[in-house]
Amino acid sequence: MARITLDGIGHAYTSHPRSDADYALKPLHHVWEQGMAYALLGPSGCGKTTLLNIISGLIIPSAGRLLFDDRDVTRLPTEQRNIAQVFQFPVIYDTMTVAENLAFPLRNRKMPKAAIQARVAEVAAMLELTPDLHRRARGLTADAKQKVSLGRGLVRSDVSAVLFDEPLTVIDPALKWELRSKLKAVHRALDLLMIYVTHDQTEALTFADRVVVMNDGRAVQIGTPEELFERPEHTFVGYFIGSPGMNLLPARISGNRAYIGSNEISLGAAYPTLTETTNLQIGIRPDFVTLSSTGGAEVQVRRVDDFGRKRLAHVTLGGLPLVATVPLDMPSVGTAACVNFDASHVLVYQNDIRVEGVAA
Amino acid sequence: MMDKPWNNRAWLFVLPVLALVLFSSIVPMMTVVNYSLQDSMGVNNFFWNGDAWFRDLLDPSTEIGARFADALLRTFAFSAAALAVEVPLGIAIALCLPRRGWAVGISLVIIALPMLIPWNVVGTIWQIFARADIGLFGAALTGIGLPYNVTQDSVSAWVTIVVIDVWHWTPLVILLSYAGLRAIPDAYYQAARIDGASRWAVFVNIELPKLQKVLVIAVLLRFMQTFMIYTEPVVVTGGGPGSATTFLSIDLVKIAIGQVDVGSAAAMSLVYYIIILTACWIFFTIMTQLDRRRDA
């Protein structure tokens, strides 16, 4: 029941950070809104688990303030923060039954017995654990154990936030889908702030209302799944989200035209704000580059991957690698072909940051 | 774990061990069995004696039987006393040890040191330490007015032997428990903090269950070692005063070497060995059960 504010939160594992590189998490401002589901997405070692542990209080940040609503909790111990967290590997209390495991966080907070029972039954029903309630938790499968861990995270209705640290790592792929949609449903039902750490973009994009993409200790973009797909603010986001990632090609820009070698590509906008001409790239999703037999920039086809519902061609344009979509009505692909860029989806980046265009 | 392949050639790997242990175990054991069934009239003049030694030994109304029963009882009492102190103390100290940092290595070296002192030297150390005239322990106890005297007073002798054993062997329980505690992933402690568990709840619900296996090993080893205790009491009390600290091993050696009563000693050895074997088997079964439950 709270809004969580990160006010310049940063963390270094060395005691005297000297440069930016010493920070596992670079100082960050962000507000997590009540009732939303967020995903922290990024490769291993990007600082996402550090950020999560700062929120739960397992790590005290070396810089900045952490606010729950207006209360400063930066130095408050975990148990006083009113946070629930689910870990990567199942953590269960061996000696207890499933029901006792679920009740444990509530019993520690001296909730009345009847209320505990009702709440445990409710959470167990949501996670389909009801038949196992009176079994020893030790004897369960890894999947079921992780469900118990999830249940312990969700059982308290008064928490400020529920944090998930890659909770589906040990779960069987078939069950992953099911559990993820269950979590989504639980989120809607409980109206809690949830923060979900993962390195799996599908998981992040399907679970979250907002995704925070992290790289190298920095939050590079925060946005809806759609925004991340349509308008990556940073080349890393373009490359990391989507499979395959965005095409990024070094280019020269002049007016509403981009030049790659001798090829001219029209852009949906002009970029009069560009003063420097160095480190310019254009970015476009493979979905918006179409292959054709004639007309457009000439490319060499290296190979075609057939995914059944769509085909992607790996080509070279002026020596640069590029991925393009093969239209359904194009039966066979030779070694030489042409590509066309959808002008409205071509984005321009300078020093990896997206540059806003002006309607031409 | 469950799908080990069958391969009887593995016997070849075990052969050296088998040969060596057979040589140092079965051959002497046969001598003992031999002695236990015979009586001797002087050197190399043995005759068949059947189960007479055993009947005497196990009948508390005979002299040797009463002596054996007393020693057995004393030994069990000693094992119980030592375990009752060492196991809780060992766990408590293991919980106090830091999980990381420079202090860990030094603490562990200090803790392990008593176990690497030859057993008769352990006896000597305490023989000196417990003396009222030149030993700190004895002087301190008499100084505060306690009637402490290892050679005259059986309570003092008992307490001293138990204290020695605690000093000598609690480190084993500490090191085992510490290893067990270290093997608990951090996530368990973090989850417990988030679940709002008290320190006691963490101990009962996380640490103790995870320590189960090493504690079984600890109890087993400590039971066996206390049950066989010999050197320390011999040096410190010589089994006295009277026979207050004459444990089974000591009595056995007294009868065998002191009184050259080989028949009784051999019979006693066998009964002693069977008790050990039984206890061993119980512990062994518990341990394999625990293993299986963990693997399942």
Added chain:
Amino acid sequence: MRSAVSSKIALVIYLIALMLPVYWLINLSLRTNADIMSGLALWPHHPTLEKYRAIFDDPTWVHAFGVSLSYVAINTVISVAVALPAAYAFNRYHFIGDKHLFFWLFTNLMAPSAVFALPFFNLFYAVGLFDTVWAVALAHCLFNVPLAVWILEGFVGGVPREIDETAAIDGYSFPRFFIRLFLPLIANGIGVTAFFCFMFSWVEQLLATTLTSSNALPFAAVMTRSYSASGMDWSLLAAAGVLTMVPGAVVIWFVRNHIAKGFALGRV
């Protein structure tokens, strides 16, 4: 954490209590007998190394120290060498009687030395090994070999079986795999095992003294013998006692980083 300070205090108190008897021994070893008998002193006021010098000058002591170290070394090498293949076999294969055999070995680990003292005496006397370091080294195999098998089995279990299979696929012959690949993987375990064999052979005195008389008498036994011979030379006794702790302390220092795991016998 709130309990951090109190647990630190408890630990320090325990460590001090643990070291007091040892400290007292060192204290006495640095004083003369007259000084010791004149009253308690918490530290040596006129420390002297006289008794240590006496020990190092006496060939009996030096010889006995060498004897102790050699039977311990022989025993450690034998125990580890024979236990390695056996531990591998127990961990990796089923074979006829494996469980019974393992249990039988295990019982020898628990065999009371007192039971074996007399028959061992007869046995080694009969084969002419009495009063040699070999008698003690072999007698200690009784419990050290099963112990080594038990510890190593735990460590072998820590190496995934896939390694064996991969090596076989890569065309390693078994002996080459075992020596070149497998042994380095359980090097820690071998170190820990050697440490335990050293420890139990070094501290065991009942068999060691029963099986020797003069030639191969262990150091710690010479110490008690000299004590009874020379009446109450507390200072000499203390100095000799301190010296018996040195090899143990040196060995622990080398294994300090593996010590906790080691004492759990690779089974956590």
